[in-house]
Amino acid sequence: MKLLFIADPLESFKTYKDSTYAMMREAARRGHPLAVCEPRHLRWVSDGQVGGPVRAQVRDITLTGDADAWFRETAVREAALRDFDAVLMRKDPPFDSEYFYATHLLEQAEREGARVYNKARALRDHPEKLAILEFPQFITPTLVTREAQAVRAFHAEHGDIILKPLDGMGGMGIFRVKDDGLNLGSIIETLNKDGVQTLMVQKFIPAIAQGDKRILVIGGVPVPHALARIPQGGEVRGNLAAGGKGVAQPLTARDREIAETLGPILAARGLLLVGLDVIGEQLTEINVTSPTCFREISDQSGFDVAKRFVDALEAAVAAA
Template sequence: MRIAVQMDPIDSMVVERDTSLALMAEAQARGHEIWWFTPNELFFEGGVVQARARRVSVRLARPHYEAHEEAIREAGAFDVILIRQDPPFDMGYVSNTYLLERVPAATLVLNRPQGIRNIPEKLSTLRFPDLIPPTFVGRDLDALEAFAKRFDAVVLKPAFLAGGEGVIKARAREPDFRWRATKFMEEAGREPIIAQEFLPGVKDGDKRVFVLGGEAIGAVMRLPQGDDFRANLHAGGRAVKTDLDARDREIAAAVAPLLAEESILFAGLDVIAGRLTEINVTSPTLVRELARFGGADIPKLFWDRVEALRK
């Protein structure tokens, strides 16, 4: 198969832990041809979606790629296109999914562009009120303050960023709460903000549950470091080995019908103290850590599924 990966620039990869690189390497090992392009290199012209793409060979060590050729190719010339660029999930990201929907149906685009639009990673959890922490979404300062007063502390989150970026902890009883919340809203522009009860259990970890084809197949725990309550690796968190438990499987089973409905093959669920906090469908990560801890070989299982879909 000829496979293209839409992603952030290949030189920006964190070679030691990049999931996209692992997916590319496994596909290459199976004899498939590997191309990549950035979202900015995808365009519609003359009734056809095209991309300025580069054919590469990859490896899981530095130097991690070798470039072979660059060409403008019709997106329909690829058998599979993986959507793997990181958020922010802004209008640039959304607009790109509309272009990818114009790719001929013979090309398998994963995860499905419409599904990515329909499952914004933080807001989509609102479909599962019994699984998530107490949550506020909006921009009304008085309503936000009233919500926050119900708890010892809350976390404020931008709705469409990732990796723990912009997430802060606040207490309504503190005299500067309204000022901090106002500044937070200003930085969010016109977007709503998310507030959730702070879960002290985050000290024991933020679990990433991997879901492939609707089935929970493994998990990695991320632990916050130092005084930072955020466990995201981008924020300095540390990945450690863990196992799936009954609650993880319950959450995955509850979310699976939504993933199936939206044709999401591969997703990552974030779970803190038994509560669902995110459904990651853009570019789920941490599969390299899972493999290092002796867990499932997700790239292998992923391409087994994709090859079966292409038959």
């Protein structure tokens, strides 16, 4: 398969923990040629009557095995996305306007024959915090609003709450307010920008002390181990980017119930790879843009996540 990865700049990769690199390494091991570009390299042009196809300036690369100079660029060229066997959208969040526009270009490329994973429309239809609303049976009491009074009423009912922006990543902008309501007004103002911006509020889940579990679902099937990201040093956030400690552990019965319920539904919508976040027994996020934790789960559990992913990718391309 000829593969195109749309990602952040290669020079920014931390290969010792990067899931996209793990995918590339397994694909290269199987002999699949690799090309890369960034979302800014995508473009479509019309002469007034005939348009397209969606193209990009891509870099053909080979992997060196060196920890530092980990890739070698062999060519820079123009290519149509439909000329690749698979296009993997692996740009990290945030899901901002530019990411949104990129999904529209990718959807146009799909109309022209490109095979994109995860599918462009599915990326747009599943904002990572709001996607849980479809599955209320698995989530903690939750409020989505931009109104300060609604947040205050939710706090009065539930006492200990978490507030977070809808476009955050890596634990950024997450606040906990306990029963005393200390700084609640200031936090609301910070997150809702005086009523202009929507935020999410959830009842605090004490099981965060045992970790915020990342469950990977590939082709609708859960990986048998999750990565519990355990808060450190008094932090309420377990995200690795916020200093959490990652500990791989087998899925619990509840983890499997959630993953096996959501997995087939999301896979049928074109989401080949999903990262479910579960605290205790509650689903907190559905990550679809660039799910991570391949390396940590594989290194600690011995289960080869990248192999499972490339197996699923090859099967999806063969079935397309």
